[in-house]
Amino acid sequence: MKENLYKYILGIADNSLILGQRLGELCGHGPNLETDIACTNISLDLFGQVRSYYQYAAKIKGENATEDDIAFLRKEREYLNVLLVEQPNTDFAYTITRQFLFDVYHFLFLTELQKSHDMTLAAIAKKSIKEVSYHRRFSSDWMKRLGDGTEESKQRIQDALDALWTYTDELFHQTEADKIIVSENIGVDVTTLKQLYYTEVETILSEATLEVPESKWFQKGGKDGIHTEHMGYLLSDLQYMQRTYPNMEW
């Protein structure tokens, strides 16, 4: 099995899985119907991407692995998503800020992944980027609305930004597997996206009349499977059925 490629795919797909799961929690609880429907659409896009990636990963893994084995039956240490996406829906400001900080990255990442020498990954990227382009527009618009809305909204979104900023740097870290896959012209060298990312983020934040957080101390660990305390609870929900009723079909 191509161990590195397998891990590399999980690194991409797990982000969409965990973020999709977080957005799924909100279905039925949004600030109004229109926004509720919009957030669920993003969640559905992400799960669609997840399934393409995991189906491919399952093929690489062999041994009759399925997308669901990969999605539901790993240990917490084996999930390789960044810490940002597992952060909880503290309030709508956190939801939107988390989305925005991820979307800007996600778009840049997929733009590059389209050039991958791995045809399957390039094809998934090509399909997904249209969805993500919309996500980025949606979350950027909401950053501006909440930043330049009322005093309360400005305070809330600034608080969320200050709290989540610490998880942004990790987006540009590379694991050992990442480096090997990049060297094979399959993976994206995320280190090259960093500058552009912060420039784009700061442009939107300035339009949103928000302050760029000054903190230069960043959290990391997700890409190596070391997660925040929130992750275990998220996985308890996600894996509940598969763990309680092992080896069954649904």
Place this chain on the structure above:
Amino acid sequence: MKKNWPLWEVFVRSKNGLEHRHFGSLHAADAEMALENARDVYTRRNEGVSIWVVESKDITASNPENNGELFEPAQDKIYRHPTFYDLPDEVKHM
């Protein structure tokens, strides 16, 4: 003073070659949001290729009480329709 998101009317073109058709309405704070919401609410099943939104209050509508004077006078103008005219049977296509 509490202000609610205004109501918008949504028009969708199902595919090129067809006109925009009224699909329904929704609430949004501004025009961009109305477009985004319309996309998410009314084209989830691939129903459209183009969307118009207009704030409901900007639509001027005719009053049904005037339907008599507005629309009934057109009913007896049968000479506007091709069947009004007599043609010999030999003329096949006209």
Place this chain on the structure above:
Amino acid sequence: MSEEQLKILEAQFEARIARDEKIEPKDWMPEKYRKTHIRQMSQHAHSEIVGMLPEGNWITRAPSLRRKVALLAKVQDEAGHGLYLYSACETLGISRDELYEQLHTGKAKYSSIFNYPTVTWADMGAIGWLVDGAAIINQVPLCSTSYGPYARAMIRVCKEESFHQRQGYEIMIKLANGTPEQKEMAQDALNRWWWPSLMMLGPTDAESVHTEQSMKWKLKRKSNDDLRQQFIDQTVPQADLIGLTIPDPDLKWNEERQSYDFGPINWDEFWQVVKGHGPCNKERMNARVGAWERGTWVRDAAMAHAEKQASKKLEKAM
């Protein structure tokens, strides 16, 4: 307007409906027609959005990715259907905020069935199969109801709902053909949801207050008891097909009526749940009110931002 004039207008109005003409928002209509429609359409809309909650309860725990996306899409559709129906209601001159207010203060009702808890995954199957099944029976005739915006909303709703019941039944098939544990889960869900689904079609004709007027306005095409019979007759064979047992010892095919006879419904339970004593009435309302209140600052911010943008645009133009 004199009473006599009013009577003439009303007679003309009723004649239009009898001729199968549609009534549109700006047309003259009797006050009672307007009120009845606001009540029924908003109840319907409230049922859609409260109905998101019991199923939403399982989105994060769906057992496979395929089931998860199907459930998400289904619950999202319910939000959409609520939205279509609120919009139709708004054409009668009442705002969505006012309608929410009625729901949140308990003045408006919603379908009682959503006050039952979803305790296992099989409940997702049972709701799709039975609750959506009963809903469809109620809704299809409304596609030709007399009020144009309601009829149009219902056409869209029915079209979109066609996958909902299949989604639920497919879950049940899979469970019924699965391990003994899964089959038991399916049977248990059927046992709990069967009777509430029958009640969902409304009180017996003898106790139903609005029926005659509603029939005239095509808000109703068949009586509650007829709809119930239709539901039972179509559902029993579906249960047989997958080897599940309807939890009614009196259920029996009646050759003469070409229909199933069935046992007595516990209407006392129905009225208790309607009055607020169901297992989840409080939770459902807390969830709705909570989401609305937590969203206040978001909605206000978007409005404030829109106003700022509009005045900026105006300044630029000057």
